Amino acid sequence: xxxTPNPPELVLLKALWARGAMPVRSLHDICAPELNWSFSSxxxxxxxxxxxxxxxxxxxxxxxxxxxxxxxxxxxxxxAREFFGRVLEVDGPLPASAFTCSTLLSDEELDELEGLLxxxx
Amino acid sequence: xxxTPNPPELVLLKALWARGAMPVRSLHDICAPELNWSFSSxxxxxxxxxxxxxxxxxxxxxxxxxxxxxxxxxxxxxxAREFFGRVLEVDGPLPASAFTCSTLLSDEELDELEGLLxxxx
DNA sequence: CACATTGTGTGACGGCTGTCACACGGAGTC
DNA sequence: GACTCCGTGTGACAGCCGTCACACAATGTG
Numbered sequence: 001x002x003x004t005p006n007p008p009e010l011v012l013l014k015a016l017w018a019r020g021a022m023p024v025r026s027l028h029d030i031c032a033p034e035l036n037w038s039f040s041s042x043x044x045x046x047x048x049x050x051x052x053x054x055x056x057x058x059x060x061x062x063x064x065x066x067x068x069x070x071x072x073x074x075x076x077x078x079x080a081r082e083f084f085g086r087v088l089e090v091d092g093p094l095p096a097s098a099f100t101c102s103t104l105l106s107d108e109e110l111d112e113l114e115g116l117l118x119x120x121x
Numbered sequence: 122x123x124x125t126p127n128p129p130e131l132v133l134l135k136a137l138w139a140r141g142a143m144p145v146r147s148l149h150d151i152c153a154p155e156l157n158w159s160f161s162s163x164x165x166x167x168x169x170x171x172x173x174x175x176x177x178x179x180x181x182x183x184x185x186x187x188x189x190x191x192x193x194x195x196x197x198x199x200x201a202r203e204f205f206g207r208v209l210e211v212d213g214p215l216p217a218s219a220f221t222c223s224t225l226l227s228d229e230e231l232d233e234l235e236g237l238l239x240x241x242x
Numbered sequence: 243c244a245c246a247t248t249g250t251g252t253g254a255c256g257g258c259t260g261t262c263a264c265a266c267g268g269a270g271t272c
Numbered sequence: 273g274a275c276t277c278c279g280t281g282t283g284a285c286a287g288c289c290g291t292c293a294c295a296c297a298a299t300g301t302g
Contacts, residue, residue, distance in 0.1 A: 006288090006289070006290095007207060008289085008290075010207070010208065023249095024249085024250095025248080025249080037290080037291065037292085038291075038292060038293095040291075040292050040293070041290070041291050041292065043249095043250080043251095044290085044291075044292080045289090045290085045291095047251095048288090048289085062249095062299095063248085063249070064249080064250085076208065076209070079208055080208075080209075083204050083208075084223075086128060086131070087131065087197065087200055087201075087204075088197070088201075088220065088223040088225060089223055089224045089225045090222050090223050090224070091224065092222060094222075095218055095219060095221075095222060097216055097218045097219070098216060098218065098219035099209065100216075101211050101213060101215075101216060102205075102209040102210055102211050103210045103211070103212065104209060104210045127258090127259070127260095129259085129260075144279095145279085145280095146278080146279080158260080158261065158262085159261075159262065159263095161261075161262050161263070162260070162261050162262065164279095164280080165260085165261075165262080166259090166260085166261095168281095169258090169259085183279095184278085184279070185279080185280085
């Protein structure tokens, strides 16, 4: 299972992680300024992310609602490990210090990440 | 100027950084086990890297020789900054500690990187 | 009900990437 | 000189990505 979202996908995922499931339109409104693209692009990207298993779309309610299917910490852990391994060729466990200055992570999430990073190699 | 080599390109660049300019065939022989692809692929990738300005090919000598045109430290600094900024949303200077466990970098290179990373935002 | 807005299905297209294959000319070998 | 191997120019093709547009159904509003 590949779990490395590309840049636009990561933007959408971050919004979902931060604010939970929401209708496609809302997600678009939140991310459009950053992505600077049209509603069609948001929809298509979500479609592709669905195929990859990154999100799921629930059509039970009126405007279909999107939710993340992969967790923030495991995704970031994968991406970090990929980057450090491939680019910097770090073999051992990653230094948690690399993440403490991230504005993305709460203390609990940092703890979780640390656990994931140690055991992932 | 974009300066973010994709994965196969980075493999070739690393070999060039480590061993200096060399004929295409030698570069292929060194990287093929890791890339697991054919000589044609190496050649085509080098061609594309030439277009991007990542390497240059000198045809003055008999078997044309490839050399890196972008430096290891600036390239890694760009990639690291891109990753930390986009994925982890780190705004300030990156912690040098993130690099000390890399098996790629000498002490002087670490110093250089640290300088680049501090002033790059 | 007629119209305007929103949601959804689907198709498209050019660029980059990964990955070759083919063909041809020069160089070394018998 | 004929054959073989290597270097080089070039073309190809499918898959993913960024980015829409079009068409139609559903829904709200006067």
